[in-house]
Amino acid sequence: MKFDFDKIIPRKTTGCIKYDRRPELLPFWVADMDFESAPEILEALHARVDHGVFGYAQAHAGVNEAVLNYLKTRRHAEVPMEHIVHLGGLVPALSLSARAFCKAGDSLMTCTPAYPPFLGVHHDAKVGLITVDHVLEDGKWTFDWEAMEEAVTPETKLFLLCNPQNPLGRVFTAEEVEKVARFCVKHDMVLVSDEIHCDLVYDESSTPHFSAVNLPAELQKNTITLLAPSKTWNIAGLAFAFAVIPDDTIRRKFTATRGHTLSEINVFAYYAGEAAYKYGEPWRLELVAYLKENRDTLVDFINNQCPGLSILEPEATYLAWIDARELGQENPAKFFEDEAGLFLQDGALFGWPGRVRFNFGCPKSVMMEGLEKMKAACLKLEPASVH
Incomplete structure (x- = not known):
């Protein structure tokens, strides 16, 4: 490998929430990797610093070109520039969507377990939330289509899709995504597809990512696709993202609702995003290979050495969704905090108690320390407690 993903980079006391929120614990919680970003991104940022002036920014020609070329080469979509809305992050975009397309008395729908903001942005719009559990079929997580039909109402105006799914790590097929889109059209809902992890798919031949930007034209009309280089190139703190919104009416409503509630995109974000998309592919390929080795090691370790724990192999993301219900602990994240000194995310935050989410986007040695x-901690339990 050209890049050193085994390198330990001290992060404590640098103001990062991952290590400094609970500095006494070994952190595997927030979706933030411990790797240096690609060297081309660092070079682009150094060059921008050397310019010396950091006034208000707008998207320059280079970043727009990089975004459109990324959509063409990686997402296989020819997208006109007028369909792009630059954003300072995807969580604000979820909130903005709820406020733009739902009014008092309406609701939005999503499938659980779900990334916590999916379960919270309805509060911003002061509307209802409808959740439907994902179901396991033939060893893969998918949608409970019958339950979705039973749960939807005429007042349900928005559907939040996460693909690849966080925390399950599932890469939904073209057929599944199209079926979700048809469900939304049938019930007059806007589909918001959060695809922030789409460049972290482990086997793009067997589980290719199908983006909502590739839906048939008649299904794209009510679709907002959210994308960003942030998770893949570990630049989330720079806050650069964008939406693809083909329909002019939906796009204008989305941008009008933004008003003055979203901050300006910072001057460094555009240049980091441009460098990631233009020059970051070699780094990304090595990153995914490294993460795949971590994933394989973790899945084997959890399933064979940790009594009371189990996991299905994620197809994407660097996030492991671990089933801890057999431990017999009411709050497994708190159990691992108390007994192992680990900071994990509790499954209850995602709508599914009894599980934990473990971030393996770190040097293997750090991951192994956490797994050991x-x-x-599992072995400390009395045998009768593990059932």
Whole structure:
């Protein structure tokens, strides 16, 4: 490998929430990797610093070109520039969508377990939330189509899709995504497809990512696709993202609702995003290969060495969704905090108690330290407690 993903970079006391929120714990919680960004991104940022002036920014020609070329080469879509809305992050875009397309008395729908903001942005719009659990079929998580039809109402105006799914790590097929889109058209809902992890798919031949930008034209009309280089190139703190909104009416409503509630995109974000999309592919390929080795090691370790824990192999993301219900602990994240000194995310935050989410986007040695601590904590339990 050309890039050193085994390098330990001290992050404590640097103002990062991952390590400094609970500095006494070994953190595997927030979706933030411990790797240096691609060297081309660092070079682009250094060059921008050397310019010396950091006034208000707008998207320059280079970043617009990089975004459109990325959509063409990686997402296989020819997208006109007028369909692009630059954003300072995708969570604000979820909130903005709820406020733009729902009014008092309406609701939005999503499938659980779900990334916590999916379960919280309805509060911003002061509307209802409808959740439907994903179901396991033939060893893969998918949609409960019958339950979705039973749960939807005429007042349900928005559907939030996460693909690849966080925290399950599932890459939904073209058929599944199209079926979701047809469900939304049938019930007059705007489909918001959050695809922030789409460049972290482990086997693009067997589980290719199908973006909502590739839906048939008649289904794209009510679709907002959210994309960003942030998770893949580990530049989330720079806050650069964008939406693809083909329909002019939906796009204008989305941007009008923004008003003055979203901050300006910072001057460094555009240049980091441009460098990631233009020059970051070699780094990304090595990153995914490294993460795949971590994933394989983690899945084997959890399933074979940690009594009371189990996991299905994620197809994408660097996030492991671990089933801890057999431990017999009411709050497994708190159990691992107390017994192992680990900071994990509690499944209850995602709508599914009894599980934990573990971020393996870190050097293998760090991941193994955390896994060994989990194993030791599991083995501390009396045999009768693990059932």
